[in-house]
Amino acid sequence: MKKLSWYEYLTPLILAIFPIFSLALENYEFISLRSIFRSIIYSLLITVFIYILFNLILKNPRKSGILAGLFILLLLTYGNAYILLKEQLGEAARHSYVIGIYFLIFISFGAYIIYKVKKIKELNLAIFTGGLALTIYLLGSIGLYEFRESQSEKISENSESFSFIQTENGGAILPNIYLILLDGHTRSDVLKNVYAYDNSSFIAQLEELDFWVADCSQSNYPGTKFSMTALFEMDYLHNIYESFANLILPPLNSTSVFQILEKNNYSTITFHNFIFEHFDIRDNINYSKEDNLFGDINEFEGMVVDTSALRILVDMEDIFPENWVRPFKDNFYLTQYRDAIYALDTLPKLLENDLPMFVYAHLLVTHDPFVFNSDGSFRTIRQPFTDNYVYAVDFIDNALPGIVEEIINKSKEPPIIIIMGDHGPTIKGNPIEERITNLFALYFQGTEPEGFYNTITPVNVFRLIFNNMFNANYEFIEDNSYGIWNINDLGKIDNPVLAPCGP
Numbered sequence: 001m002k003k004l005s006w007y008e009y010l011t012p013l014i015l016a017i018f019p020i021f022s023l024a025l026e027n028y029e030f031i032s033l034r035s036i037f038r039s040i041i042y043s044l045l046i047t048v049f050i051y052i053l054f055n056l057i058l059k060n061p062r063k064s065g066i067l068a069g070l071f072i073l074l075l076l077t078y079g080n081a082y083i084l085l086k087e088q089l090g091e092a093a094r095h096s097y098v099i100g101i102y103f104l105i106f107i108s109f110g111a112y113i114i115y116k117v118k119k120i121k122e123l124n125l126a127i128f129t130g131g132l133a134l135t136i137y138l139l140g141s142i143g144l145y146e147f148r149e150s151q152s153e154k155i156s157e158n159s160e161s162f163s164f165i166q167t168e169n170g171g172a173i174l175p176n177i178y179l180i181l182l183d184g185h186t187r188s189d190v191l192k193n194v195y196a197y198d199n200s201s202f203i204a205q206l207e208e209l210d211f212w213v214a215d216c217s218q219s220n221y222p223g224t225k226f227s228m229t230a231l232f233e234m235d236y237l238h239n240i241y242e243s244f245a246n247l248i249l250p251p252l253n254s255t256s257v258f259q260i261l262e263k264n265n266y267s268t269i270t271f272h273n274f275i276f277e278h279f280d281i282r283d284n285i286n287y288s289k290e291d292n293l294f295g296d297i298n299e300f301e302g303m304v305v306d307t308s309a310l311r312i313l314v315d316m317e318d319i320f321p322e323n324w325v326r327p328f329k330d331n332f333y334l335t336q337y338r339d340a341i342y343a344l345d346t347l348p349k350l351l352e353n354d355l356p357m358f359v360y361a362h363l364l365v366t367h368d369p370f371v372f373n374s375d376g377s378f379r380t381i382r383q384p385f386t387d388n389y390v391y392a393v394d395f396i397d398n399a400l401p402g403i404v405e406e407i408i409n410k411s412k413e414p415p416i417i418i419i420m421g422d423h424g425p426t427i428k429g430n431p432i433e434e435r436i437t438n439l440f441a442l443y444f445q446g447t448e449p450e451g452f453y454n455t456i457t458p459v460n461v462f463r464l465i466f467n468n469m470f471n472a473n474y475e476f477i478e479d480n481s482y483g484i485w486n487i488n489d490l491g492k493i494d495n496p497v498l499a500p501c502g503p
Helices: 006-026 033-058 061-092 095-116 120-157 188-195 200-208 224-233 256-263 299-307 310-315 322-328 330-349 385-410 458-470
Strands: 177-182 267-271 285-287 357-363 416-420 440-444
Touching: 006 033, 006 061, 006 120, 006 299, 033 061, 033 299, 061 095, 061 120, 061 299, 061 310, 095 310, 177 385, 188 385, 200 385, 200 440, 224 256, 224 458, 256 458, 267 330, 299 310, 330 357, 330 385, 385 416, 416 458, 440 458
Parallel strands: 177 357, 177 416, 267 285, 267 357
Antiparallel strands: 416 440
């Protein structure tokens, strides 16, 4: 056999990476680019192993390369095929169907390549060319997304909606600001009326610590990204952008709040979790567990598990050894659990320095998948949504008062502490009104923040805080909530949502 051309060595590798890039592009709004590297490395290593194995059997490197590429392609697309089948057949869908179909595909194509194809080099070139073209297209699309995001960042930075206030007294001691965001934590009345859970003791403990609690607070949007952008821009998205077609929201560090804080020499400290990857805050200090090639899986890798043949291990865990399943299932949940525990343990231990701190802890305690029992232990039993949610709320509501009390007691200058949900929970079939109810509590250096009111929404939170901190004169804007999930619908503001408040 003649020596292989350079591209023939790359054919199986191209087929191994373009499904990864395709998944990344499909979910690019919700991941960071760095989160895909480990998936690419493992995919390439597995492909090389499969190629070596096939070549030992066939003694034909050209055919082995094509078969190895086909095999890894089937492995990486298996979960998507299963999802499509489940959407069509519902509970009647079985892994055995998809496994059988994929087995027949591989055997049929494999037999054809081994016994029928004569011009194997030409076939290899065709597959390589097609795979390379797809990969270049995907990389170009990701690059375009990055460019559009950078342009949206410039637009946000050039916005003249706010004057970037700065303290006139250079020697003034500015307080540390803690934003403890409990993703999905709803208000007390919703907990009581919908979930039969009374968290009045939690509210009472906060009020004893001089927190001001908004009994009827709402989020501006039902989703995290829109809600947090509104919080940090201090405005509705339809007031900021003229067009929403293909809109890319900028990183949070380019929003009005972060620019004001930066202008006043605040250092930004964040706690890493899956949500952190959505926003690219570009902090000064990021507290997280050390990542390495063999660490717990991240959010994107969880998507790879769901859309690849690894889904078989997770969905059919009873028939596989436990140590096979755990790395792909429990690790995903354990990562969320450990990140939250680490943040809660570390928050009161942050060392103060000469610069004031803005501390952003976005906690996924009350967010699906629910991984906390009421006592704070790791939850492995998956019960109905209501039960799991209540256990998580019970844990954080009991843990948090002691943590914020320690922060207050250890602070040289009385801090500002915001405890809030970005939105409420959602039970399938329940009205949108439940989704836009959120917890909101504010500690303003032990004093009553002037202008505080019970129906506050995220767009007015930092208007309230900066008015009190800097004697600014930001007018409150009308508090509205919009049941908008899709970025292209941000201009549809004719029907705001108002959730009933009270018993």
